[in-house]
Amino acid sequence: MATSVDKMSTDTQAESIYFLNAGAAQAEQDRLNRQHRLFDDMMQNDLLPPHVASALSALKTPPKILEVATGTAVWLTEVAKTLPLDAEFVGLDYDTTKFPSSLPPNITLRQADMFKPFSGDLLGKFDVVNVRLIIFALKEGQGTDLLLTSVEPPSQAWFRFQDINWRFAKKVGRDMNLPLSMVAYIKEAGCVDCDDKAYPGNSQLYTRGREDWISRTNVHVKALAEQSLRGITSLGGVEGMTTQKEVDELLACFDKEFEDRIVHYLFVRAWGRKPEAD
Ligand SMILES: C[S@@+](CC[C@H](N)C(=O)[O-])C[C@H]1O[C@@H](n2cnc3c(N)ncnc32)[C@H](O)[C@@H]1O
Structure with a gap:
């Protein structure tokens, strides 16, 4: 079973233009975790836009958050610390080598290619979907x-x-319009109340x-x-x-x-x- 997952991961990655997974996984894990701390300082520790964080805390049901292209799940792990223990977190990445060996019980990580349809059990379930730093993976028009x-x-x-x-x-x-085109892409995907902050x-x-x-x-x-x-x-x-x-x-x-x-x-x-x- 493990072999078929590994093979799927290899096939998908072989077609990918994403280049930051080459070499030892540990070096890239360390780089992503350090990078998270840099960005978190830069964004005044707002892991989510403040109005989204307020909407989550006003929910009557336990919050459910999905992160696509989660890397080491460092963002999910930090967000989980700010929400109740019954909140649920799922992280997806096509490269599982950067997944940490231990995680809090309410965080689950799964192998998935973001360009392929997601498994049915993930659809229509989440209050927030986060995706961060995927510009190196996006081709023209995928922006x-x-x-x-x-x-x-x-x-x-x-x-x-x-x-x-x-x-x-x-x-x-590669899509050269990012990151400034993100709002236009989100609108094109049918979302409302779209905005951005630099x-x-x-x-x-x-x-x-x-x-x-x-x-x-x-x-x-x-x-x-x-x-x-x-x-x-x-x-x-x-x-x-x-x-x-x-x-x-x-x-x-x-x-x-x-x-x-x-x-x-x-x-x-x-x-x-x-x-x-x-
Ligand atoms: C720069 S890292 C960012 C990781 C994480 N979002 C963060 O902010 O720390 C980009 C991630 O996208 C993943 N990725 C690239 N192409 C992907 C694809 N087609 N499907 C799923 N994940 C992909 C890479 O494996 C990598 O973990």
């Missing part, structure tokens, strides 16, 4: 934020990374945590570059970035350049409500 990022002082390593990322995105047909990734520079923020962001940029370049080359790469040597050379530049650089970027959260059925 990059790296293009909205700027680095101070300017970094040759980052310029080169942006160029490689952009050419790879074009090569595999969180500037540099707001932490104007707090007492400035130095800590800069150092965590530099660690994060290097981990993202490493995971991305290894993944991009494992999917065939782009001209000038196809070999281990080319990856190592660029990563060495990142190591040299990213000590205390300031990174400006935007994190956008969009939401909408599925209208009640008649």
